[in-house]
Amino acid sequence: MNQGSQDVQKPLKNVLIIGLPNVGKSQVFNNLTGQYNVVANYNLTTLEMKQGMTKINNEMYAIIDTPGLYSLHIHSEEELLLRDFVFSKPPDIILVCVDANRIKQSLILTIELLELGIPMVVCLNSIDETWRKGIWIDSEQLSRVVGVPVVESIATRNIGTKELKNAIQNARVGNKILYYDDKYEQYISSIAQELPEAIKFKRLVSILLLIEDLFMIKYLQQYLTKEEIEVLEKKVHALRQSYRGNFLNITISSYTKTVDDLAKEILRKQKVIPSRYPYYAAKLSRNIVTGIPILLGIIGLMYIMIVDVASGISGWMEDILWTPIEDKIHAIVGVGFWNDFLIGQYGVLSLGLSNALITVLPILSVFFILFNILEDIGYIPNITVLTRRIFSKFGLSASSIQPIVLGFGCQTMATLTTKSINSKKEKYIAIFLISLAIPCAGQLGINLSILGKLGFKAFMLTFLVLLFVEIIVGFILNKFIKQDVTNDFIQELPPMRLPNINAVLKKTYYRLYWFLQEAVPVFIYAAIALFLLEQLGILRVIKYILSPFIETVIGLPVDMVDALILIMARKEAAAALLINFIDSGKLNYIQTIVSVVLTTLFIPCFATIGVMIKELGAKKAIVTTVVINVIAFSVAGLLHWILLFFG
Secondary structure, three states, X not given: OHHHHHHOOOOOEEEEEEEOOOOOHHHHHHHHHOOOOOOOOOOOOOOOOEEEEEEEOOEEEEEEEOOOOOOOOOOOXXXXXXXXXXXXXXXXXXXXXXXXXXXXXXXXXXXXXXXXXXXXXXXXXXXXXXXHOOEEEOXXXXXXXXXXXXXXXXXXXXXXXXXXXXXXXXXXXXXXXXXXXXXXHHHHHHHHHHOOOOOOOHHHXXXXXXXXXXXXXXXXXXXXOHHHHHHHHHHHHXXXXXXXXXXXXXXXXXXXXXXHHHHHHHEEEOOOOOOOHHHHHHHHHHOHHHHHHHHHHXXXXXXXXXXXXXXXXXXXXXXXXXXXXXXXXXXXXXXXXXXXXXXXXXXXHHHHHHHHHHHHHHHHHHHHHHHHHHHHHOOHHHHHHHOHHHHHOOOOOHHHHHHHHXXXXXXXHHHHHHHHOOOHHHHHHHHXXXXXXXXXXXXXXXXXXXXXXXXXXXXXXXXXXXXHHHHHHHHHHHHHOOOOOOOOOOOOOOOOOOOOHHHHHHHHHHHXXXXXXXXXXXXXXXHHHHHHHHHOOHHHHHHHHHHHHHHHHOOOOOOHHHHHHHXXXXXXXXXHHHHHHHHOOOOOHHHHHHHHHHHHHOOOOHHHHHHHHHHHOXXXXXXXXXXXXXXXXXXXXXXXXXXXXXX
């Protein structure tokens, strides 16, 4: 890629991919650049802008993937970041990714983007699904009306990528196809004349001011003085008062009418009956009566696959690969410092590398395959609908529920998605619950393996305890935190699809690759840190101080301190260490259940804490972390004594 940049002397052109959430933007980005962004069949997959490069006829282009955007009339922080980026650094080309299944919604955004006057290309994606539904879209007529190239695409199969690259080179400024009544247009011109030359897209800014966009005044502060803004606000207010009708309602109705008229020109529906099985499957997974058994069945399948398959692979790898290596190292270095450093209790190879590759990797491989299938078929968003009734008792709307569900993939990314929540109360509750009792994908997979060693009863008991804690804490937070604003949200459900096996395997490969790239060094550094603490005697002092509490109050061996230290670096590392404790007989049945509950509830990893500080502020994030730890130890201690009481 760098070599290509040296070959080409022309200035780099930026191509910004914009579209509704879950329309295939990341897949188009992957196809154009050859890089890989995670692709899933639900929204909030892309949380920040990512850049890659592509070469088209000896000319280099920077392709930028962006989070989903419903409209340039902004309602959330993540959308605001994208709009501000477009306003401050207009791209050379906009690539609008349009979902053929949601053509009208996508066309509203497309018409808005035409107002910018930036060269544009339309990628009409998922065209195969509309064919199966008997819907035909006249892409040529769409191109004639909007005045920009329109390329039909099936991004998941890399169909249309070559044509899309050619269209990027031929991108052009489109036609403005939406106009308002004469008085509205007069008001737009009147405001535009008051704006300084430095402001780009004056017409669009004027419209956003008239429809009372919440963030537009803040944007203008970088161009106008306080006094100038006050004068502008008074003028806009006066225009609103003198206009018969509501600017926002008229704007929306104008877009709707324009899109409806355009749809009549480009849409044709055949007299066929498409398959209703995906619709029924989605409906059953959301219904409270059938959805819970389906969810439990999926959890049961994961349990069996990880306990019987993944753990079996891990055991086979240990016998075939690790044990001979360990014996060889022991024979070479003998007893002493190097033996302890390499393969001892805190050995860089035994606790570090072997734990990551032999214990964790097989479990994550099986878990990610199953989890990625659920993502690709579109099951994940349906869980948010299924659990909405429960979470509504915590004062949470659907916009808050989805980040919590996404926490089972990654707590850090799930916490980032809370940007879309406008209510401060809901945002805080969601972040608290994500950090408390939601295990990330890696920890969840390993916990299933740990509890599988004890049997299904232990798994169900642990699951119910964590669910109970999450529910009780949610109720308490909802009761004592004052409501600020209601958070209106419509849950958008993607169509259920058969998984693409190649896409699932590719995503599994990349997630495992990223795990190895990020986690293996952490495993090794954590092992070295524990080894040094042990050699210096510091670890023994820490264990001596904490042993009365660890052993007496929560009934765990003092070596559990090792796992609690590892959690702060990587939760998978701590969970993997529990497997070693079980195999070496350090944990009995009750202690294993208590350990899994404690490590799940205990302090979030450093990455999640960093995002909490970013979203909540340092003081609130630190207090939240302390409270979570108090809950973790309190629940673990109480659970220990209850289990002892009942034998």
